[in-house]
Amino acid sequence: MGARDAADDAGAARVLEAFYARARPGGPGWRAVRARVGLEPTSALGRDFAEAGAMLAMVLGAMLAIGGVVIGSTAWALGASAALVAGGPRGGS
Numbered sequence: 001m002g003a004r005d006a007a008d009d010a011g012a013a014r015v016l017e018a019f020y021a022r023a024r025p026g027g028p029g030w031r032a033v034r035a036r037v038g039l040e041p042t043s044a045l046g047r048d049f050a051e052a053g054a055m056l057a058m059v060l061g062a063m064l065a066i067g068g069v070v071i072g073s074t075a076w077a078l079g080a081s082a083a084l085v086a087g088g089p090r091g092g093s
Contacts, residue, residue: 021037028045067080
């Protein structure tokens with residue numbers, strides 16, 4: 001490893017730390033960077049996955065509910081609307 005490689009690694013580490021300080025992502029893969037920077041993540045990875053699942057339920061529910069209305073299936077429209085409501089907005093930040 002030459003002097004140029006060490007300088008490149010140091011520059012890359014600074015860029016990564018600056019990114020982490022700005023974005024503050026969650027998850028175990030950022031543990032080493034988090035320790036160097038000293039900032040906690042802005043959100044928990046588990047909560048992010050739960051929110052993504054809820055959004056997926058909303059979108060899928062809306063699509064299926066509209067499809068149920070279009071084809072005249074009350075059961076599909078009502079069932080998909082339940083998924084739409086279940087995935088709806090949650091309280092919190």
